[in-house]
Amino acid sequence: MRNEIPEISLRRLPVYLNYLKSLPIGNPKNISSGAIAKALKLGEVLVRKDLAYTTAIGKPKTGYEVVALIRAIEEYLCFYSVSNAVIVGAGGIGMALMSYKGFSNYGINIVAAFDNDQDKIGTMIEDKPVYAIEDMSKRVMEYEVKLAVLCVPVEVAQSVADVLVDSGVKAILNFAPIQLRVPDGVKVRDMDVAANLALLAREL
């Protein structure tokens, strides 16, 4: 089941992909989990387990066919079923995410950002438009976006989340240090920097 891949494994899949794509085409034709493990300084068993989440099949002596393995990882990472997402709040974190190149490796396509700063509205960041927050509901429905990254100030996070949910958003990655209240069926993942730092600090 796709949903059950551990986060840590999911994060390694693009690493394997980048490595495999860095190899000259057709050389080698096949590669073993041991060779991948060695190149990336990972454990061989770990590599084999990670790759087992994809449809790739390694054979006992020859290993994986490189082309098939690339294809299987790409497929797993949803290269062929891209999810559109919007960024709400084009402040420091929002802007950084607009410019981040790594989303496509995970099948994520950032389609637009929303902000209330007149200097930003109407501009493009990395070919992606910044729209007025007033237009968010309309645009989200228009794009049929189900995925949003919330980077607005904490004071408005809940009300903005409410609008997103009313507009059809089903999953929110939340950077605001607040526990969002959302209806059943809407998923939230929190990226609370301060809480994570505090947890690290406690382990010192």
Next chain:
Amino acid sequence: MRNEIPEISLRRLPVYLNYLKSLPIGNPKNISSGAIAKALKLGEVLVRKDLAYTTAIGKPKTGYEVVALIRAIEEYLCFYSVSNAVIVGAGGIGMALMSYKGFSNYGINIVAAFDNDQDKIGTMIEDKPVYAIEDMSKRVMEYEVKLAVLCVPVEVAQSVADVLVDSGVKAILNFAPIQLRVPDGVKVRDMDVAANLALLAREL
């Protein structure tokens, strides 16, 4: 044990604190977990469990003494044992974190940032200096900083982490989409935005 508090509970403690501090001093003198729960739209049992991580003691009928509860939460959140931290990489995310006001609620004090951008080096962001990355090792040792937030580009993340570890850093909050290799005894927590978005997308 401090280390065992679930992240979700830790994140709620500042919420309780803000609420309690918003009450007029001495009115009420005592507050029940039920009243806190109602005000914050949380479950009463949940509130009681969260507060049980602190040294606060609620009495059956009167509840918690407000002043003592504030004190207990602050104490738990390490107001009295602040951890210094540095931010490495003053790009979008790094800059956003420099300006973030919420760290002090978790006992985190950002002392400085490091970057290689000549336009940023020597400037102050929210009263915090931005130093040259070449000076990082020296400064980290000088400040005896054990905690670092890594917001540098993925290509240099590992080498920067190596320098941090060599300079005495024991815990890294890592925003770079890479699995850092660190020696035993050094903790890493990953804040991988793309992987988290991908995990949400899979649940749609």
